[in-house]
Amino acid sequence: MHLEDLHAIAQQQQEADSKLEHILYVCTGTACQSSRSEEVLKAIQAELKARGLEKKCAVRPGGCQGLCARGPLANLDRGKQLYQHLTPEDAPAVVEALDGEPPARLQLDKQLPFFTRQVRVATQGGGLIDPNDLNSYIAAGGYTALLDALMHKTPAEVLQEVVKSGLRGRGGGGYPTGLKWSTVAKAAPTPKYVIVNGDEGDPGAFMDRALMEDYPFRVLEGMTLAAYAVGASYGYIYVRAEYPLAVKRLQNAIKQAQKQNLLGSNIASTPFSFNVEIRLGAGAFVCGEETALIASIEGGRGTPRPRPPYPAESGLWGKPTLINNVETIANVVPILQHGSEWFARIGTEKSKGTKVFALSGRINNTGLIEVPMGITLREIIFEIGGGIPEGKKFKAVQTGGPSGGCIPEQHLDMPVDYDSLAQVGSIMGSGGMIVMDETSCMVDVAKYFMEFSMAESCGKCVPCRVGTAQMYDLLLKISEGRATLNDLALLEALCDMVKHTSLCGLGQAAPNPVISTLRYFRDEYLAHILEKRCPAGVCQMKPEVMEVHS
Amino acid sequence: MSRVVTLKINGQDVSGREDETVLQVARENGIEIPTLCHLEGLSNVGACRLCLVEVKGVSRLLPACVTRVSEGMEVTTHSERLERYRRMIVELLFSEGNHVCSVCVSNGHCELQDTAIQLRLDHIGMPYRFPVRQVDASHSRYGLDPNRCILCTRCVRVCDEIEGAHTWDIMGRGINSQLITDMHTPWGESETCTSCGKCVQICPTGALFIKGKSVAEMTKRPDFLPYLAMMRNRKNGS
C-alpha cells in the first residue's frame, strides 16, 4: 500500500459514488441502534430494491449525527436533507421523497444551531463514513497522514507537529500531549508501548464510545502515528466490555487494516512495524486511571500505584508506555492532515482545538457535539443544546462526572477551557455534561456521585476506601433530614482530607461534586439539615427517632 | 554506588543515598513518621497514606515510603495539617472494622492501637460502620479475624514476595474489599499455604493470630523480615 494506492482507492470510490444520484447514511451508533436504526436501514434498502432503484440510491451505515434525542437519524447527499425519528415503516416515504420533499415530521432542520455551531475535528467526516469499511475511510482522506509520515517524515517531525499543535489530553487531565509523547520518545529504545484508553466510565459520558464506533480507523491510524513518533512497536486499545459495538468495529478495523498492510509488520513496505490488540475492561471505573489500566492489561487487579514513576518512564511490563485517551488520539490524524497551525488556530490560547461533549440530563438536544474550546456554557446549553425542556429554569450543569463539579447560572458566560472550568471548581473531564433544572436537588446529585465513587473505589488506599463510604453515609443522612451541623462539618473535613491524601485521581477528585455543590448551593444543604426540607422536593425525609446531638 | 545527596527534614540538615526514600532517611536520623502498610523487607504500596509529608515546591502531599530523596529537598514530616489528616486516617480505620481492643489478642501489642496513642486519639469522631465479617478458624494453627483487618496487604506481600506462595489476596472493591486465601476458600483448605506463619508475624493487628492465644497474649515478631529480604537480594546478586 502506497500513497498512490490510497489515491486510487479514493478515486474509485468517488467515481462509483458519482454514478449514484443519492447516498443516504443512516446512523448506526449505539443510541440510534437502540431505537431500531438497523431495521430502518434494512427497510429502506429493501424498499429501494423493490422499486429497482438500487443503482440510483445507495443506503449505507454511517456514524453518529449527534442529535441523539431525535434518532434514528439519517443524512441524505452530504447534508442536503436530514431525517429524524425514522421508523422502518417510513421507508416508502423516504424513498418516494428522494428527489422531493419528505414529510415534515421526518425533516430535521440542518440550519439548527446544533449543527451550524459545531466544529468537527475529532469527528471530522460528520458520520458520513461507513465505520465497517476501510475503503470508505480512505475515500474520506484516511491513512494519507500515516503514509505521508512513514514515507516523508521522521518520527521527530511527527512529534513536533503534535507539540506545535498545542493538543492537550482529552481524558480529563489536560496534560500537554506533545510533552507526553516526547518523554516516551526520549526513553531508552527497549520495547515501548502505546495504549489507547477507551475505558470511558463517567455517568453521562459517551464521547469515546461514539469515536470508537464511528471512526475506528481514525483511532487506529492515530495510534499508529503515535507509535511511529515515540518508537513503539506494540499497542493496546483498552475498551470497556460494556461497549460491544465499539469492540466489534475496532476488531473489524484491525483486521481490515492488517489485510491492507496498514497495520502489522513493515507497514506500507517501510521498516516500521506496529501491532495492536484489544483488551476489554471488566467494568471497573478505576481502570480508566492509567496505572490501574496498566495493571489490568498485565492481568493483575485493577488498582493504581503511586506515581512517579510515570508510565512514560515505567509503564506496561515496566517499559516506557504512552497512554492517550481515545479523543486525544482521534485528534492526531486531523492535526497531521491539516497541520499544527490549522489546529492551533481553533480554540483558545491555552486550550487549543475542539472538545467533544456528551449533552444529557434536562436539555432539549440530548446528544453528542464537538465545539471549539472557548465557547461559553450558555452557547452550548441554550443555543446548541436548545435549552431546558418544559420551560423549566436552569439550575446547574455538571461537568467531569464523579470527578467534576456543578456549575451554576452565574458562570454560564465563562469560556469552556481547562483553566476556566478548574477555576469555578469543576474540571473539563472527559466531556460528560449533565444539565440540571429546578427539579434537581443538589444534595441528591452529590449523593448520587458519591455513591458512584464509593462503589468504584478500588479499596487500596484508606482515605478513598473508607472516606467515600463515610461521606456517602453523611450525604444520605443529610438527604433524609437526619443530619446536624456537626455532620456537615465532618463532611467538609472529610472532603478536604480525602482530596489531599488519596492515592489516585479517583479518590482525589471524589469530593469534588460535594465541594462544588456546597460552594454554590449551601442553602440547599442547610434546608435539609435545619428545616428538614428538600427545596426541590426530591428527597424523602426520614427523621430518625434517635436524634444525634448538634 | 549511588550518589549521596543532602536535604532538609524538618529544618534539620540530613544526608542520604539517592536511592533511599524519605522514610528511610528520616528514620536513620531518628525522625519518626507513622506507617502501617510499610514494612522493611517488603515492597511499598503507598496505601495507608499515614506517611504523607510536605515537600517544599510540591503542591501535593507525597508518601514518604515511595518518595526518593533528592538534592536540596526540603521535607516537613509533622505539621498541624499532616497530624489532622493522620488522625482522620486512623479514625477511618477504626470506624471501618470492629476493633474491640479490650478483648483482642493483640491488645497492647497492636500497631493500629499504638498509632492511635501516638496521635493522641481518645475517641473516634467518625460514625462506626459495624460491618458483618466472618472469622476463618479453619486453619489448624492460625486464625483470621477480618473484623480486625485494616487491609494493609502486608500478608499478601510477604506471602507472595518472601514465601513465594501467594496464598493471600484481596477480593472485592472499595469498602467491600476483603482478605481471602486462594480463590476465597477456607484457609484450612488452602492448597498453596505452607503454614509458615510469616503473615501472622507481620500482621500489624490481631487480624492474623496464633490459635490458643488469649486477650493481649499475641505478640508479633516481624524482625526476621529484613534479614530474609537481604539474603534473598544477595542470592539474586542485586
Next chain:
Amino acid sequence: MSKKKIATIWMDGCSGCHMSFLDIDHRLLDLADLIEIVHSPIVDHKDFPPDVDVTLVEGAVSSDEDYEKILKVRARTKILVAMGDCAVSANVPAMRNRFTPKALQEAVYLAPNMANPQLPHGTVPILLPRVRPVHEVVKVDVFVPGCPPSNDTLFYVLSELIHGRMPDLSDKTRFGA
C-alpha cells in the same frame, strides 16, 4: 466554696468502670469535702437531679431507656465524661450490632435449653437497632478510654475536673487499657 455536684450513671456496660471508680478507695474520702455524689448506681437516689457539675457515664447507648437517660443527663450536666471503652467506643456491647434485636432476643430467650422459653414484653427495655458510643448520641466533653480505666486515671480525671482543669489523658490511658 460550694461542693461540686458529681453523678455517675451506668448504661450498657459490665459495671467494671464503677468497680474501678470504687477502687479509688480512701482517696475518695480526701475529695469528700469538695464533692457531693448526687446520683449514682451506688447511692440510693431515684431521679437524676438538675445542675450537676460532672457526670461520669459508664456504658454504651443500647436501649430506649439508655437513650432517654442520656438525653436527660446531658441536659442536666455541665461536664459529661465518657468513662471507659463502652461509653467511648461502644466496645463489647456493640458486638451484638451484627444481629437484629429480634434475632438476638430469640436466640437468648427462646433457646432450646430454656425452662420456660418466652419473649419478654414490657418488662425489659427495648433494644435499639444498634449499640452506639455516647458521643454519637450526645455531646461528650471528656473521653476516658480504658477497659476499665484504672482507679488512678479516674482519680486524676475527677481531681482535675473538680479544680476546673481539663485532664490530659494522652499518657495515662488508651483503648483497651
